[in-house]
Amino acid sequence: PVKMLLKDNADDVRDKILGYSVHPVIQQIQDESKAIMDRYLDSSYISEPSEISYMDLAEEVSLAFIALHGRPGEDGTVQAKLKAHGIPHNGSPAESAAKTIDKYETLQILKSNGFTVADQFVISKENYERDADQAITNMNELIGGFPIIAKPMDDGCSSAVRKIKSSDELKVYLKGLFRAEWDMSTELRSELGLNYNEEFPMKPEVLCEQLIDSSDADHFLEITGGMLTHMDGEQVRFEIFEPSEALATGEVLSLEEKFLAGEGQNITPARFSEDPERFRAISDQVRADLQKAAELLGVSGYSRIDAFVRVKGNEVDTIVIEINSLPGMTPATCIFHQCAINGYKPYEFIDKILQFAAESQSSGWSR
Known part of the structure; x- marks a missing residue:
């Protein structure tokens, strides 16, 4: 029912x-109002939650x-099931979503195609438990x-x-991420500096990345840029929006800063330059x-797409952090x-x- 989806927090919906x-x-x-509801509500009206199969969904929508x-909507799982039942869907195809949910694979693909990316190292729970000091070395x-x-390889929303x-700080972080049970002791929550009721995921791997800083750039900022794609006949056309500048109050952007009204600071368009011509040149690049x-x-x-931008003279370097396919x-x-x-x-954007x-499905364009 729609009334259950009008929440910002997926846990509340669940x-x-x-x-x-x-x-x-x-x-x-x-x-008492059944007669009125029967007369004026559509027959497809849903008043209470009920489980539905993908096969039945294909008949209804x-x-x-x-x-x-x-996960599981942004990693290709839902997309693959919808495609198997012939149901058009928003967002990227399953194969693409499975790549972009993986922050390591995403940046390695970009690196191999000439992008500047942070150096990365993956620590697995198995290797860490075998020899923690050697893994960190x-x-x-x-x-x-x-x-x-440090971050999970496959979570969004700045989670952990x-x-x-x-x-020592990394060891505490990995103690939390590699723990054996979901419930966490008060002592460990305190060590991790978690707020009341703040969740901390359990993962078999952690992605460690080189800290991206301004280096010797004249101008350095963190941005996030949205986009749409359109079908022009059988060709796909990208419409890239003016990126926003993301301002973090802490050391990294939090979930609340990204999505809760009044919590985050985003400047749209990003402050690439005060000079109009210079702004346009940087933004275009x-x-x-x-x-x-x-x-x-x-x-x-x-x-x-989240990224850092370094500007030095006429050189503009876009350093991608991650891609959010949904x-x-x-x-x-x-x-x-x-x-x-x-x-x-x-509503026009949606x-x-x-x-x-709908158009990409009907045109036969490969998803």
Whole structure:
């Protein structure tokens, strides 16, 4: 039911569905108004949650909108099932989504195609438990030592992304990430500096990345750029929005700063330069880089790419951090600010996403 989806927090949606019940007063009102509801509501109206198979879904809908940021909606799992049942959907094809959910594979593909990316090292739980000190030594030798950025390889929303300044700090972080049980002791929560009720994932691998800084750039900023794709006959055309500048209050952008109204600071368009001509030159180069990254990874429909930008003289270096093939779309997310510059109201933006899904399917364009 739509009434259960009007939440910013997916956990709240899940809990409402799993613990679904109707208050006696609400039930009384529904019973007394049954005649009115039967007369004016569409026969497809859903009043309570019920499980439905993909086969049945194909009989009921002409198109699916995947509103899942992260797994299992952003890793190709849902996309593959929808495609198998002939249901058009928003976002990238399953093969592309499976690549972009993996932050290591994403950057390695870009690196092999000439992009500047952070040096990366993967520490597995198995190798770490075999010899923790050696695993950390190997990581230091490859990416140049602390400070580093540590993150899960396949989560979105800045989940468990930390700036790590020492070996001891990394060991505490890995103790949390590699723990054996979901429930965490009060002591470990305190060591990790977690807020009340703040979740911390369990993962078999962690991605360690070289800290990206300004180096010797004249101008350095973190940006996030959204985009749409359109069908022009049998060809796909990219529409790259003006990126937003992301301002973090801490060492990395938090989940709340990205998606909760009033929490984050995003400046749209990004402050590439005060000079109009210089701004346009830098913006054009950054947007061209974002489009190239999207094309290399088979991204389509719509997406948002996070990156750092270094500007030195006439040189512009776009350093991609990650690609979100199904970016979060809460009222606070900056992709709505970006599409507004191109003349789209929020509902028009969503309509364009759905239009591409339907047209790409009907045209036979390979997804």
